[in-house]
Amino acid sequence: MTTDAAQATAQPEEDQATASLPLPQISVPVPRTKMDLATLLGIIGSLALIAGAIFMSDSDASFINLPSILIVVLGTMAATSISFTGDELLKAGSVIRHSLIRRIYNPAALAKNLIALAIVSRKKGVLALSVYERDLRRDPFLGRAMQMVVDGVLPADIKRLLGQEIESLLDRHKRSASIALRAAEIAPAMGLIGTLVGLVQMLADLENPETIGPAMAVALLTTFYGAIMGNVILAPLAVKLEKNSKDEAMIKTLISIAAISMAGQENPRRLEMLLNSELPPSDRINYFDQ
Numbered sequence: 001m002t003t004d005a006a007q008a009t010a011q012p013e014e015d016q017a018t019a020s021l022p023l024p025q026i027s028v029p030v031p032r033t034k035m036d037l038a039t040l041l042g043i044i045g046s047l048a049l050i051a052g053a054i055f056m057s058d059s060d061a062s063f064i065n066l067p068s069i070l071i072v073v074l075g076t077m078a079a080t081s082i083s084f085t086g087d088e089l090l091k092a093g094s095v096i097r098h099s100l101i102r103r104i105y106n107p108a109a110l111a112k113n114l115i116a117l118a119i120v121s122r123k124k125g126v127l128a129l130s131v132y133e134r135d136l137r138r139d140p141f142l143g144r145a146m147q148m149v150v151d152g153v154l155p156a157d158i159k160r161l162l163g164q165e166i167e168s169l170l171d172r173h174k175r176s177a178s179i180a181l182r183a184a185e186i187a188p189a190m191g192l193i194g195t196l197v198g199l200v201q202m203l204a205d206l207e208n209p210e211t212i213g214p215a216m217a218v219a220l221l222t223t224f225y226g227a228i229m230g231n232v233i234l235a236p237l238a239v240k241l242e243k244n245s246k247d248e249a250m251i252k253t254l255i256s257i258a259a260i261s262m263a264g265q266e267n268p269r270r271l272e273m274l275l276n277s278e279l280p281p282s283d284r285i286n287y288f289d290q
Contacts, residue, residue, distance in 0.1 A: 036102050039240055046232045068222040071194035072187060072229055079190065080183045088175055102244050105251050108283040111275045114258035115287045117146070118268040126150050126262060141165070141252050145259035155263040162256040166249055173245035177238050184234035191226020195219045253278055 054063055081089055120128050126149050129136075137143035141162075148158050198219025205211055254275055261271040269288055276284040 033101060033103050036100055036240070039100055039237070042236065043233060047228075050228065050232075062217075063221065063224070065218050065221045068194055068198075068218065068225055071197070071222050072190050072225040075190040075193070076183050076187045076226075076229065079186045080179065083182050084175075084179060088179065091176065103248065105247060107251060107254065107279055108285055110251060111254060111272075111279060111283070111285050112287055114254060114275065115268050115272055115285075118258060118262050118266075118271050121149065121262040122265065122268060126152070126265075129262075139255075142255050145255050146262075149259050149262045153263060155260045158263050159256065159260050162252070162259065166252050166256065169252065170245060170249055173241065173248075177241035177245065180234050180238035180241060184230045184238060187230035187234060188223070188226040191223040191229075194222025194226070198222065250278060 117129060117132070120132075129146050129150050132146075133143070136146045145158070145162055148161070153161075196219075198215060202212060202215035202219060205215070257274050257278065258271060261268075261274065272285065272287050279285070
Protein backbone atom coordinates (compact mmCIF):
# COMPACT_ATOMS: atom_id res chain seq x y z
CA MET A 1 0.00 0.00 0.00
CA THR A 2 1.44 3.41 -0.95
CA THR A 3 1.81 6.32 1.47
CA ASP A 4 -1.05 8.23 -0.20
CA ALA A 5 -3.30 5.22 0.10
CA ALA A 6 -2.41 4.81 3.77
CA GLN A 7 -3.23 8.46 4.44
CA ALA A 8 -6.50 8.12 2.56
CA THR A 9 -7.41 5.14 4.73
CA ALA A 10 -6.38 6.85 7.96
CA GLN A 11 -8.32 10.03 7.20
CA PRO A 12 -11.78 8.40 7.10
CA GLU A 13 -10.97 6.60 10.34
CA GLU A 14 -10.20 9.95 12.00
CA ASP A 15 -13.39 11.39 10.56
CA GLN A 16 -15.40 8.47 11.94
CA ALA A 17 -13.88 9.01 15.37
CA THR A 18 -14.82 12.67 15.22
CA ALA A 19 -18.27 11.99 13.81
CA SER A 20 -19.05 9.67 16.70
CA LEU A 21 -19.02 12.64 19.06
CA PRO A 22 -22.35 14.40 19.70
CA LEU A 23 -22.79 17.99 18.56
CA PRO A 24 -21.37 20.12 21.37
CA GLN A 25 -23.00 23.00 23.18
CA ILE A 26 -21.05 26.20 22.55
CA SER A 27 -20.74 28.80 25.28
CA VAL A 28 -18.08 31.36 24.42
CA PRO A 29 -16.25 32.42 27.61
CA VAL A 30 -16.27 36.22 27.80
CA PRO A 31 -13.21 37.66 29.56
CA ARG A 32 -13.98 39.17 32.94
CA THR A 33 -12.82 42.67 33.79
CA LYS A 34 -11.63 43.00 37.35
CA MET A 35 -9.32 45.00 39.56
CA ASP A 36 -5.80 43.61 39.59
CA LEU A 37 -5.34 43.38 43.35
CA ALA A 38 -1.74 42.22 43.03
CA THR A 39 -0.76 45.49 41.35
CA LEU A 40 -2.84 47.69 43.63
CA LEU A 41 -1.79 45.99 46.86
CA GLY A 42 1.82 45.89 45.71
CA ILE A 43 1.93 49.66 45.18
CA ILE A 44 0.05 50.42 48.40
CA GLY A 45 2.16 47.94 50.37
CA SER A 46 5.45 49.35 49.07
CA LEU A 47 4.46 52.92 49.87
CA ALA A 48 3.14 51.86 53.28
CA LEU A 49 6.44 50.18 54.16
CA ILE A 50 8.37 53.30 53.20
CA ALA A 51 5.98 55.52 55.16
CA GLY A 52 6.15 53.18 58.14
CA ALA A 53 9.94 53.28 58.18
CA ILE A 54 9.80 57.09 58.12
CA PHE A 55 7.29 57.44 60.96
CA MET A 56 8.98 54.80 63.12
CA SER A 57 12.25 56.73 63.13
CA ASP A 58 13.05 59.15 65.93
CA SER A 59 14.14 61.88 63.56
CA ASP A 60 12.21 65.12 63.23
CA ALA A 61 13.10 65.41 59.53
CA SER A 62 10.28 66.34 57.19
CA PHE A 63 9.86 64.21 54.09
CA ILE A 64 7.39 66.59 52.48
CA ASN A 65 8.74 69.25 50.16
CA LEU A 66 6.49 70.75 47.50
CA PRO A 67 9.20 72.07 45.14
CA SER A 68 10.87 68.65 45.12
CA ILE A 69 7.56 66.94 44.33
CA LEU A 70 6.87 69.38 41.47
CA ILE A 71 10.34 68.87 39.97
CA VAL A 72 9.96 65.09 39.97
CA VAL A 73 6.31 64.74 38.96
CA LEU A 74 5.92 67.60 36.49
CA GLY A 75 9.50 67.28 35.26
CA THR A 76 9.01 63.57 34.53
CA MET A 77 5.79 64.29 32.64
CA ALA A 78 7.39 67.06 30.62
CA ALA A 79 10.52 65.10 29.74
CA THR A 80 8.50 61.98 28.85
CA SER A 81 6.33 64.01 26.48
CA ILE A 82 9.41 64.76 24.34
CA SER A 83 9.74 61.08 23.41
CA PHE A 84 6.15 60.56 22.21
CA THR A 85 3.51 62.13 20.02
CA GLY A 86 0.51 64.02 21.30
CA ASP A 87 -1.89 61.20 20.44
CA GLU A 88 0.19 58.69 22.37
CA LEU A 89 0.33 60.96 25.41
CA LEU A 90 -3.44 61.46 25.34
CA LYS A 91 -3.73 57.71 25.84
CA ALA A 92 -1.35 57.76 28.81
CA GLY A 93 -4.27 57.54 31.21
CA SER A 94 -5.22 54.16 29.79
CA VAL A 95 -1.73 52.88 30.66
CA ILE A 96 -2.50 53.09 34.36
CA ARG A 97 -6.07 51.91 33.90
CA HIS A 98 -5.06 48.77 32.00
CA SER A 99 -2.50 48.01 34.70
CA LEU A 100 -4.99 48.21 37.54
CA ILE A 101 -8.12 46.94 35.76
CA ARG A 102 -7.47 44.12 33.32
CA ARG A 103 -9.33 41.44 31.39
CA ILE A 104 -9.13 37.93 32.86
CA TYR A 105 -9.14 35.13 30.27
CA ASN A 106 -9.69 31.39 30.62
CA PRO A 107 -7.41 29.87 27.95
CA ALA A 108 -8.40 26.25 28.68
CA ALA A 109 -12.14 26.99 28.40
CA LEU A 110 -11.58 28.91 25.18
CA ALA A 111 -9.50 26.07 23.69
CA LYS A 112 -12.26 23.54 24.46
CA ASN A 113 -14.85 25.74 22.78
CA LEU A 114 -12.64 26.20 19.73
CA ILE A 115 -12.32 22.43 19.37
CA ALA A 116 -16.09 22.11 19.78
CA LEU A 117 -16.55 24.62 16.96
CA ALA A 118 -14.07 22.68 14.84
CA ILE A 119 -16.09 19.50 15.37
CA VAL A 120 -19.26 21.26 14.22
CA SER A 121 -17.41 22.66 11.19
CA ARG A 122 -16.03 19.21 10.29
CA LYS A 123 -19.35 17.36 10.70
CA LYS A 124 -21.83 19.91 9.36
CA GLY A 125 -19.70 22.23 7.25
CA VAL A 126 -18.49 25.75 7.95
CA LEU A 127 -21.94 27.24 7.33
CA ALA A 128 -23.14 25.47 10.48
CA LEU A 129 -21.00 27.89 12.51
CA SER A 130 -23.48 30.66 11.70
CA VAL A 131 -25.86 29.05 14.21
CA TYR A 132 -23.50 30.22 16.95
CA GLU A 133 -23.09 33.73 15.53
CA ARG A 134 -24.70 35.46 18.51
CA ASP A 135 -22.42 33.70 21.00
CA LEU A 136 -19.34 34.17 18.87
CA ARG A 137 -19.83 37.92 18.62
CA ARG A 138 -19.50 38.19 22.38
CA ASP A 139 -15.79 38.23 21.62
CA PRO A 140 -15.24 40.62 18.67
CA PHE A 141 -11.99 39.00 17.52
CA LEU A 142 -13.48 35.51 17.69
CA GLY A 143 -16.57 36.71 15.82
CA ARG A 144 -14.48 38.17 12.99
CA ALA A 145 -12.33 35.05 12.76
CA MET A 146 -15.30 32.70 12.57
CA GLN A 147 -17.04 34.97 10.05
CA MET A 148 -14.02 34.61 7.77
CA VAL A 149 -14.33 30.83 8.06
CA VAL A 150 -18.05 30.95 7.23
CA ASP A 151 -17.39 33.27 4.29
CA GLY A 152 -14.95 30.78 2.80
CA VAL A 153 -11.81 32.89 3.16
CA LEU A 154 -8.71 30.86 2.34
CA PRO A 155 -6.59 29.65 5.28
CA ALA A 156 -3.56 31.60 4.04
CA ASP A 157 -5.59 34.82 3.93
CA ILE A 158 -7.04 34.21 7.39
CA LYS A 159 -3.54 33.65 8.74
CA ARG A 160 -2.32 36.88 7.15
CA LEU A 161 -5.27 39.05 8.21
CA LEU A 162 -5.53 37.82 11.78
CA GLY A 163 -1.75 37.85 12.12
CA GLN A 164 -1.67 41.50 11.13
CA GLU A 165 -4.34 42.31 13.69
CA ILE A 166 -2.40 40.53 16.44
CA GLU A 167 0.79 42.35 15.46
CA SER A 168 -1.08 45.66 15.52
CA LEU A 169 -2.41 44.85 19.00
CA LEU A 170 1.08 44.04 20.28
CA ASP A 171 2.45 47.23 18.75
CA ARG A 172 -0.22 49.39 20.42
CA HIS A 173 0.38 47.75 23.79
CA LYS A 174 4.13 48.06 23.38
CA ARG A 175 3.84 51.80 22.77
CA SER A 176 1.60 52.15 25.83
CA ALA A 177 4.03 50.22 28.02
CA SER A 178 6.95 52.24 26.64
CA ILE A 179 5.37 55.43 28.01
CA ALA A 180 5.45 54.05 31.56
CA LEU A 181 8.89 52.54 30.99
CA ARG A 182 10.33 55.79 29.67
CA ALA A 183 8.83 57.72 32.60
CA ALA A 184 10.38 55.18 34.98
CA GLU A 185 13.79 55.94 33.46
CA ILE A 186 13.31 59.71 33.63
CA ALA A 187 11.91 59.99 37.18
CA PRO A 188 15.17 59.11 39.01
CA ALA A 189 17.07 61.43 36.65
CA MET A 190 14.71 64.29 37.48
CA GLY A 191 15.26 63.51 41.14
CA LEU A 192 19.00 63.84 40.62
CA ILE A 193 18.53 67.13 38.76
CA GLY A 194 16.45 68.45 41.66
CA THR A 195 19.18 67.37 44.06
CA LEU A 196 21.81 69.25 42.05
CA VAL A 197 19.63 72.36 42.10
CA GLY A 198 19.34 72.08 45.87
CA LEU A 199 23.09 71.56 46.28
CA VAL A 200 23.84 74.64 44.20
CA GLN A 201 21.50 76.68 46.37
CA MET A 202 23.11 75.23 49.50
CA LEU A 203 26.66 75.98 48.37
CA ALA A 204 25.64 79.52 47.52
CA ASP A 205 24.76 80.10 51.18
CA LEU A 206 27.74 78.54 52.96
CA GLU A 207 28.20 81.66 55.09
CA ASN A 208 25.35 80.43 57.29
CA PRO A 209 26.34 76.95 58.62
CA GLU A 210 22.95 76.43 60.28
CA THR A 211 21.22 76.17 56.89
CA ILE A 212 23.56 73.53 55.43
CA GLY A 213 21.93 70.52 57.10
CA PRO A 214 18.31 71.41 56.25
CA ALA A 215 19.28 72.45 52.73
CA MET A 216 21.04 69.14 52.14
CA ALA A 217 17.97 67.25 53.39
CA VAL A 218 15.71 69.14 50.99
CA ALA A 219 18.14 68.52 48.12
CA LEU A 220 18.17 64.77 48.73
CA LEU A 221 14.36 64.59 48.88
CA THR A 222 14.08 64.99 45.11
CA THR A 223 16.27 61.91 44.61
CA PHE A 224 14.09 60.12 47.14
CA TYR A 225 10.88 61.06 45.28
CA GLY A 226 12.38 60.14 41.91
CA ALA A 227 13.48 56.71 43.12
CA ILE A 228 10.03 55.95 44.50
CA MET A 229 8.17 57.16 41.42
CA GLY A 230 10.44 55.35 38.99
CA ASN A 231 11.19 52.06 40.75
CA VAL A 232 8.15 51.50 42.95
CA ILE A 233 5.34 52.73 40.68
CA LEU A 234 6.19 53.24 37.02
CA ALA A 235 8.62 50.39 36.28
CA PRO A 236 6.37 47.66 37.80
CA LEU A 237 3.37 49.07 35.93
CA ALA A 238 5.29 48.85 32.64
CA VAL A 239 6.16 45.20 33.32
CA LYS A 240 2.54 44.41 34.16
CA LEU A 241 1.37 46.03 30.93
CA GLU A 242 3.76 43.88 28.91
CA LYS A 243 2.52 40.73 30.67
CA ASN A 244 -1.12 41.61 30.06
CA SER A 245 -0.32 42.24 26.40
CA LYS A 246 1.30 38.81 26.03
CA ASP A 247 -1.71 37.12 27.67
CA GLU A 248 -4.16 38.81 25.30
CA ALA A 249 -1.97 38.03 22.29
CA MET A 250 -1.91 34.35 23.27
CA ILE A 251 -5.72 34.24 23.37
CA LYS A 252 -5.95 35.78 19.92
CA THR A 253 -3.28 33.39 18.62
CA LEU A 254 -5.40 30.44 19.79
CA ILE A 255 -8.39 31.83 17.91
CA SER A 256 -6.29 32.42 14.80
CA ILE A 257 -4.95 28.84 14.85
CA ALA A 258 -8.47 27.45 15.21
CA ALA A 259 -9.86 29.59 12.37
CA ILE A 260 -7.07 28.52 10.02
CA SER A 261 -7.65 24.88 10.95
CA MET A 262 -11.42 25.10 10.38
CA ALA A 263 -10.99 26.88 7.06
CA GLY A 264 -8.71 24.06 5.94
CA GLN A 265 -11.15 21.43 7.23
CA GLU A 266 -8.43 19.83 9.31
CA ASN A 267 -9.17 17.11 11.84
CA PRO A 268 -10.07 18.56 15.29
CA ARG A 269 -7.60 16.17 16.93
CA ARG A 270 -4.79 17.96 15.12
CA LEU A 271 -6.21 21.28 16.26
CA GLU A 272 -6.05 20.07 19.85
CA MET A 273 -2.33 19.40 19.46
CA LEU A 274 -1.77 22.82 17.90
CA LEU A 275 -3.64 24.61 20.68
CA ASN A 276 -1.78 22.70 23.40
CA SER A 277 1.49 23.76 21.81
CA GLU A 278 0.54 27.40 22.50
CA LEU A 279 -1.07 26.92 25.93
CA PRO A 280 0.91 26.99 29.17
CA PRO A 281 1.35 23.48 30.66
CA SER A 282 -1.18 24.18 33.42
CA ASP A 283 -3.89 25.07 30.86
CA ARG A 284 -3.39 22.28 28.33
CA ILE A 285 -6.50 20.28 27.54
CA ASN A 286 -7.38 16.68 26.77
CA TYR A 287 -10.64 17.06 24.87
CA PHE A 288 -10.97 13.69 23.12
CA ASP A 289 -9.67 11.36 25.85
CA GLN A 290 -11.75 12.56 28.78
